[in-house]
Amino acid sequence: NGGHRGNSRLEFTPVQPNTDDQVTVPPGYRQRVVVRWGDPVVPGAPEFDFANQTAEAQEKQFGYNCDYVSFFPIDARRALLWVNHEYTNENLMFAGYTDGSAADPEQIRIAMAAHGGSVVEIERVGNTGEWRLVTRGRRSYNRRITATTPMKLTGPAAGHALLRTEADPSGTRVLGMLNNCGGGTTPWGTVLTAEENFNQYFVGGEGAPEEAKSALRRYGIATSGDTRRGNRRFDRVDERFDLSKHPNEANRFGYIVEIDPFDPHDQPRKRTMLGRFKHEAATVRLTKDKRAAVYMGDDERFDYIYKFVSDKKYRPGSRRHNDGLLDSGTLYVARLTGNSPAEQIDGSGRLPEDGEFDGTGEWIPLCDAKRSYVDGFTVEEVLVHTRLAADRAGATKMDRPEDIEASPATGKVYCALTNNSAREPGQADEANPRAANRYGHVLEITEHRNDSGATTFTWTVVLVCGDPEDPGTYYAGYDKTRVAAISSPDNVTFDKTGNLWISTDGQPGTLGVNDALHVMPVEGRHRGELKTFATVPVGAECCGPFITPDDRTVFIAPQHPGEDGTVDNPTSTWPDGDFPRPSVVAIWHAGGKKVGSA
Ligand code: FEO
Ligand code: CA
Ligand code: CA
Ligand code: CA
Numbered sequence: 132n133g134g135h136r137g138n139s140r141l142e143f144t145p146v147q148p149n150t151d152d153q154v155t156v157p158p159g160y161r162q163r164v165v166v167r168w169g170d171p172v173v174p175g176a177p178e179f180d181f182a183n184q185t186a187e188a189q190e191k192q193f194g195y196n197c198d199y200v201s202f203f204p205i206d207a208r209r210a211l212l213w214v215n216h217e218y219t220n221e222n223l224m225f226a227g228y229t230d231g232s233a234a235d236p237e238q239i240r241i242a243m244a245a246h247g248g249s250v251v252e253i254e255r256v257g258n259t260g261e262w263r264l265v266t267r268g269r270r271s272y273n274r275r276i277t278a279t280t281p282m283k284l285t286g287p288a289a290g291h292a293l294l295r296t297e298a299d300p301s302g303t304r305v306l307g308m309l310n311n312c313g314g315g316t317t318p319w320g321t322v323l324t325a326e327e328n329f330n331q332y333f334v335g336g337e338g339a340p341e342e343a344k345s346a347l348r349r350y351g352i353a354t355s356g357d358t359r360r361g362n363r364r365f366d367r368v369d370e371r372f373d374l375s376k377h378p379n380e381a382n383r384f385g386y387i388v389e390i391d392p393f394d395p396h397d398q399p400r401k402r403t404m405l406g407r408f409k410h411e412a413a414t415v416r417l418t419k420d421k422r423a424a425v426y427m428g429d430d431e432r433f434d435y436i437y438k439f440v441s442d443k444k445y446r447p448g449s450r451r452h453n454d455g456l457l458d459s460g461t462l463y464v465a466r467l468t469g470n471s472p473a474e475q476i477d478g479s480g481r482l483p484e485d486g487e488f489d490g491t492g493e494w495i496p497l498c499d500a501k502r503s504y505v506d507g508f509t510v511e512e513v514l515v516h517t518r519l520a521a522d523r524a525g526a527t528k529m530d531r532p533e534d535i536e537a538s539p540a541t542g543k544v545y546c547a548l549t550n551n552s553a554r555e556p557g558q559a560d561e562a563n564p565r566a567a568n569r570y571g572h573v574l575e576i577t578e579h580r581n582d583s584g585a586t587t588f589t590w591t592v593v594l595v596c597g598d599p600e601d602p603g604t605y606y607a608g609y610d611k612t613r614v615a616a617i618s619s620p621d622n623v624t625f626d627k628t629g630n631l632w633i634s635t636d637g638q639p640g641t642l643g644v645n646d647a648l649h650v651m652p653v654e655g656r657h658r659g660e661l662k663t664f665a666t667v668p669v670g671a672e673c674c675g676p677f678i679t680p681d682d683r684t685v686f687i688a689p690q691h692p693g694e695d696g697t698v699d700n701p702t703s704t705w706p707d708g709d710f711p712r713p714s715v716v717a718i719w720h721a722g723g724k725k726v727g728s729a
Contacts, residue, residue: 139628139652139655139657140652140657140660141630141650141652141657141660141662142727142728142729143157143159143160143662143664143727143728143729144157144158144159144729145157145615145662145663146664146665146666147663148616148638148642148644148645148647148663148666149644149645149666150639150643150645150669151645151666151668151669152668152669152692152703152704152705153668154665154666154667154668154687154689154706154716154718156664156665156718157664157665159720159721159722159729160718160720160721161261161718161719161720161721162665162716162717162718162719163261163263163716163717164706164714164715164716165212165253165262165263165264165686165715165716165717166193166212166249166251166253166264166714166715167193167706167707167713167714167715168193168194168195168197168245168712168713168714169181169184169189169192169193169712170192170193170264171191171192171266172191172192172193172249172251172273172274173190173191173192173270173273173274173275174270174273175191176188176191176192177191177192181709182226184224185237185241186237186240186243186244189241189244189245190244190275190277191275192275193214193216193251194216194244194245194246194247194248194249194275194277195218195219195220195224195242195245195713196217196218196219196220196690196691196713197214197215197216197217197674197688197690197713197714197715198214198215198216198217198311198313198314198622198674198688198690199213199214199215199311199312199313199314199324199325199622199674199675199688200212200214200215200674200675200676200677200686200687200688200715201213201314201315201322201677202677202679202680203320203322203392204680205252207255208254208255209253209254209255209265210252210253210254210255210262211250211251211252211253211272211392211393212249212250212251212252212253212686212715213248213250213314213316213322213324213390213392214248214249214251214688214715215247215248215312215313215324216245216247216248216249216311217246217310217311217312217327217674217690218246218310218328218331219242219245219246219363220691220694221234221242221363222696222697222698223691223693223694223697223698223710223711224238224241224242224245224698225238225241226697226698226699227698227699228697228698230360230361230364231359231361231362231363231364231365231367232359232360232364232367234363234364234367236367236368239364239365239368240368242363242365243278243307243365243368243369244275244277244278244279245277246277246278246307246308246309246310246311247275247276247277247278247280247307247308247311248275248276248308248311248322248324248390249274249275249276250272250273250395251264251265251273252264252265252270252272252273253265259683259719259723260679260681260683260684260719260720260723260726261717261719262684262686262717271395272392272393272395273395274392274395276399277307278307278308278309279307279369280306280307280308280399281304281305281306281398282304282305282306282307282308282388282398282399282400282401283303283304283305283398283399283400283401284302284304284383284386284400284401284403285303285400285401285402285404285458286403286404286405286457286458287403287404287458287459287498287500287501287511287514288403288404288510288511288515289302289303289403290302290303291511291515293379293382293511293512293515294379294382294383294403294515296371296377296379296380297377298371298377305383305384305401306371308324308326308384308386308388308399308401309326309329309332309384310326310327310328310329310331310332311324311325311326311327311388312325312326312327312328312410312411312412312430313325313327313411313412313413313533313622314412314413315412315413315414315415315425316415317389317415317423318415318417318423318445318447319445319447319450319453319454319456320391320392320393321390321391321392322389322390322391322392323387323388323389323413323415323425324387324388324390325387325388325410325412325413325427326384326385326386326387326388326401326409326410327409327410327411327430328409328430329350329381329384329385329409330350330351330352330381330409331351331362331363332362332365332372332384333352333358333366333372333373333374333380334358334362334364334366334372334373335358335366335374335375336353336354336355336358336374336375337353337355337356337358337375338374338375339354339374339375343374343378346516346519347374347381349516349518349519349522350381350385350409350518351409351431352381382407382515383401385407385408385409385410386401386402386403386405386407386410387401387402387405387410387413387427387457388401388402389402389457400454402457402458403514404439404457404458404459404460404500405425405427405437405439405457405462406427406437406514406517407514407516407517408429408431408435408517408518409429409431410427410428410429411427411428411429411430411532411533411534411535412428412533412534412535412622413425413426414426414427414534414535414536414537416537416542416544416583417445417583418440418582418583418584419582419583419584420444420584421444421445422440422441422442422443422444422445422456422460422584423439423440423441423445423456423457423460424438424439424440424583424584425438425439425440425457426438426535426536426537426544426546427439428529428532428533428534428535428547429518429532430532430533430549432531432551432553433528433529433530433551433553433554434518434528434529434531434532435464435465435518435521435526435527435528435529435532436464436526436527436529436532436535436546437463437464437465437517437521438462438463438464438465438494438583439457439460439461439462439463440460440461440463440583440584441456441457441459441460442459442460442461442499442500443455443456443459443460458500459499460499460500461496461498461499462496462497462498462513462514462517463494463495463496463497463586464494464495464497464521464524464526465492465494465495465526465527466492466493466495466526466527467490467491467492467560467561467562467590468490468491468561469488469490469560469561469562470485470489470490470491470561471483471485471488471489471490471561473560476488476560476561476564477559478554478555478556478557478558478559478564478565478566478567479565479566479602479603480564480565480597480601480602480603480604480605481602481603482605483561487591487592488561488564488591488592488595488605489561489589489591489592490561490562490589490590491587491588491589491590492589492590493587493588494585494587494588495524495525495526496586497513497517497520497521497524498510498513498514498520503520504524505520505523505524506523507523508520508523527560527562527563528558528563529548529551529562529563530549530550530551530563530565530568530571530572531548531549531550531551531571532546532547532548533546533547533548533549533621533622534546534547534621534623535623536623536625538629538631538653539625539627539629540625540627540628540629540654541581541629541653542578542581542583543575543576543577543653544575544576544577544583545573545574545575545576545593545623545631545653546573546574547573547620547621547633548563548568548571548572548573548574549571549620549621549636549637550568550569550570550571550619550637550641551563551568552567552568552569553567554566554567554568555567561592562590562592564592564595565595565603569597569618569641570595570596570597570604570617570618570619570641571596571619571620571637572594572595572620573592573593573594573596573623574591574592574593575590575591575592575593575653576589576590577589577590592605593607593653593658593659594607594617594620594651594659594661596617596618596619596620597617597618598616598642599611599614599615599616606651606659606660606661607653607658607659608659609657609658609659609660609661613660614659614661615649615661615662615663616642616644617633617647617649617661617663618635618637618638618641618642619635619636619637619638619641619646620633620634620635621633621634621635621637621673621674622634622673622674622676624675624676624677625678626650626678626682626725626726626727627678627680627682628682629652629653629654630650630651630652630653630727631650631651632648632650632664632676632678632685633648633649633650633651633661634646634647634648634649634672634673634674634675634676634687635647635648635649635672635673636672636673636674637672639670644666645666645667645668645669645671646666646667646671646673647663647664647665647667647673648663648664648665648666648667648673648675648687649661649662649663649664650662650664650727664718664726664727665685665687665718667689667692668689668692668693668705668706668711669692669693669702669703669705670691670692670693670694670695670696670702670703670711671689671691671692671693671694671703671705671713672689672690672691673687673688673689673690674687674688674689674690675687675688675715678726682725682726682727683719683720683723683724683725683726684717684718684719684726685717685719685726686715686716686717687715687716687718688713688714688715689705689713689714689716690713691711691713692705692706692711692712692713693711696711
């Protein structure tokens with residue numbers, strides 16, 4: 132480990148907050164779009180024709196709203212990028228678009244084809260940290276996954292009555308994945324991609340069976356009123372999205388999906404053992420005895436942090452063995468207990484007398500592959516109605532758990548809690564210490580004996596976001612005159628040294644500046660010295676980020692640039708000066724140094 136990891140200052144010159152319609156990087160760095168919405172991906176794909184787009188073309192072209200980015204080296208010069216396509220902004224895709232009820236059915240099919248994910252081959256430019264899309268040759272790995280791609284449901288809940296539909300009486304085969312937000316990359320070379328706000332694709336909840344309605348509501352699906360208004364209306368081209376006709380279809384979304392990017396014929400697997408909720412992401416860390424632990428957040432106000440630990444050990448090189456790791460194990464949910472008197476947590480964000488928002492925690496088991504630990508729930512019910520089981524288990528209600536990642540240098544686990552404006556002062560607790568939490572915070576978890584297989588941990592809030600001049604902010608005790616403002620932390624990653632990179636989703640509405648990629652040492656004297664490394668275009672959130680294993684490239688994925696505009700009245704023209712296109716961007720040091728260097 133080197134002993135002094137994370138101890139050094141990041142020497143680059145920070146980017147100043149701005150509202151510019153571009154990607155801005157520090158002096159000495161370069162940035163370029165690698166791949167953008169509509170780029171031909173699958174061999175034979177047509178060139179993008181914005182005004183005459185078709186679903187058939189979109190199925191072969193790069194999708195919309197890129198989010199999670201992962202990188203799989205082939206050799207020193209070539210690699211695969213995996214990219215999630217979380218959702219679509221039809222207002223920016225189709226001139227004159229009003230809503231799904233009025234949309235041309237072909238527009239709905241285009242939107243379905245623009246969801247999902249992409250595998251694209253990229254190549255290094257010269258000996259730099261720049262990577263570009265491979266546009267010629269066989270590109271035999273290139274692949275699009277959409278809202279209609281056949282997938283398997285695996286694990287203990289597969290085949291259960293709650294997952295059976297008229298089209299799939301087996302309860303094991305499902306078409307497509309929806310709203311894939313963050314993700315993770317496994318040690319065995321697959322990608323985990325997380326279905327998040329799947330609720331927004333369904334209509335007809337008012338006509339669902341009465342006994343199904345409370346669970347639908349707990350997952351954010353309306354069961355009364357006009358459920359069609361403002362919806363994308365996928366049901367107009369595929370009736371399974373109408374819950375009055377197919378009430379179980381919604382139970383088949385909200386999972387972690389595992390995909391092998393090196394096998395274009397690999398059928399994606401929805402891993403029921405990892406539970407069903409608004410999965411933000413899924414990050415694997417091996418336990419001391421080499422089992423797979425997966426950390427996961429449920430991105431909803433007052434929802435939970437989860438962990439899965441496999442029964443079996445990871446076996447390097449054994450693809451078949453490792454393919455079963457996520458189908459049996461124990462699913463846990465987190466309970467956090469503060470160590471300061473409750474009256475010292477006043478909701479302002481000011482520190483309690485012991486100087487830290489900190490405490491202890493436990494991982495409460497919900498079920499394993501054979502046994503439920505929650506009264507009134509079978510294993511299958513825990514895995515399909517995970518939120519309800521976790522409610523019963525007494526988990527700690529968090530401020531929207533987003534991405535979670537373990538430091539490669541220390542093993543400590545970091546969770547972004549993006550914000551929660553609905554938390555009342557009386558609901559503030561030490562792990563969620565601010566009422567009306569507009570700016571979010573970051574939690575640092577240390578597992579007992581630094582083992583991801585542990586069932587207890589300690590924790591501290593390492594960052595309470597906002598304008599550092601606001602007394603209700605905290606940068607791990609660092610001098611707040613020397614840090615950048617940050618709001619709405621969302622996706623996190625690490626460089627090899629163990630510096631925490633944090634992308635944001637919500638700075639325009641809270642700080643009045645564009646979203647950004649920040650970086651902060653979490654060890655040593657510079658712990659808490661947060662600096663801004665890049666800013667993204669108008670209206671975009673900064674997805675990604677992913678840092679290559681050689682630390683020479685950062686990929687970011689500016690998502691929904693110009694989201695408040697329309698085709699006729701764009702608020703962003705990034706990246707090409709005409710209409711906004713969600714894209715993946717590579718950032719590298721012009722002198723070939725590691726990212727974060729001066
Ligand atoms: Fe899709 Fe929770 O961000
Ligand atoms: Ca404390
Ligand atoms: Ca996210
Ligand atoms: Ca977010």
